[in-house]
Amino acid sequence: MLGLPSLRRFIGEISSDLAAARDRDPAARGVGSVEILLAWPGVQAVLAHRLAHGMWQEGIPIAPRLLAYLSRATTGVEIHPAAVIGREFFIDHGAGVVIGETVEIGDRVTVYQGATLGGTGFARGKRHPTVGDDVTIGSGAKLLGPVEIGSFSKIGANAVVIEDVPARMTIVGNPGRLVEAGQPDDRSDDALIDPSDSVVDALREIADRVAALEFRVDRLANGLEQSATVTQLRPRRGSDSAEG
Numbered sequence: 001m002l003g004l005p006s007l008r009r010f011i012g013e014i015s016s017d018l019a020a021a022r023d024r025d026p027a028a029r030g031v032g033s034v035e036i037l038l039a040w041p042g043v044q045a046v047l048a049h050r051l052a053h054g055m056w057q058e059g060i061p062i063a064p065r066l067l068a069y070l071s072r073a074t075t076g077v078e079i080h081p082a083a084v085i086g087r088e089f090f091i092d093h094g095a096g097v098v099i100g101e102t103v104e105i106g107d108r109v110t111v112y113q114g115a116t117l118g119g120t121g122f123a124r125g126k127r128h129p130t131v132g133d134d135v136t137i138g139s140g141a142k143l144l145g146p147v148e149i150g151s152f153s154k155i156g157a158n159a160v161v162i163e164d165v166p167a168r169m170t171i172v173g174n175p176g177r178l179v180e181a182g183q184p185d186d187r188s189d190d191a192l193i194d195p196s197d198s199v200v201d202a203l204r205e206i207a208d209r210v211a212a213l214e215f216r217v218d219r220l221a222n223g224l225e226q227s228a229t230v231t232q233l234r235p236r237r238g239s240d241s242a243e244g
């Protein structure tokens, strides 16, 4: 049976998921928790998954799959009970999202409608994506196979990703191509020499940029990306285009 610690963890997870919905969905700002729970299918799907996953971990038979099935029928979101999902997870609009059995998702991840985190074939074992923290996955995006998506990356609407994506990348198209390696906090190149920056932050940023260059060089070497698509690293301006 689900014990008190599990219940406490479940309530904590649901509160953080509700906070995520309010934070990341402009339509949910100022809306009460009860109304969000009643009317946001993405939130309902995550709630059902938290329950199903708890039961799955306890080894309870049938009920986790049944709950996942009922959740799919009512929300249009299919999440395998075994999928591991971090805190503050938000599925905007719900419908058509598929999250496979061996998916692992970090904290503060946002997924839009129609996204698939699935396998590529009939392989067994770890066969689904691993997603880092603070990642945004656009509507209709397909992440296929045991790919790793680095933290703070954005996967564009309808992008198809079948290769690892390092941290802080923006990937669009099919096959997915890099359009920008940016910072989530809009910092420009000058930030690298800002004396207020700690050395650790600067080194981390350089490491991210080296990873971005390696990623691009690999893809150019494999003929997957045309040099014409290479864009300058630039500070981001304006509101976040990943908003729903």
Ligand SMILES: CC(C)(COP(=O)(O)OP(=O)(O)OC[C@H]1O[C@@H](n2cnc3c(N)ncnc32)[C@H](O)[C@@H]1OP(=O)(O)O)[C@@H](O)C(=O)NCCC(=O)NCCS
Pocket: 093, 112, 137, 138, 139, 154, 155, 156, 157, 158, 159, 170, 171, 172, 173, 179, 180, 231, 241, 242, 243, 244
């Ligand atoms: C990928 C995304 C995050 C990029 O946002 P951004 O960092 O602000 O990037 P920009 O808008 O400056 O676009 C950068 C380039 O990528 C292209 N691009 C952006 N999104 C794209 C997409 N989904 N597919 C193909 N190309 C795309 C732009 O045309 C631009 O190309 P260019 O450099 O050749 O001019 C955003 O466009 C996106 O797809 N977000 C998902 C949002 C979503 O699913 N919303 C659903 C709401 S219901």
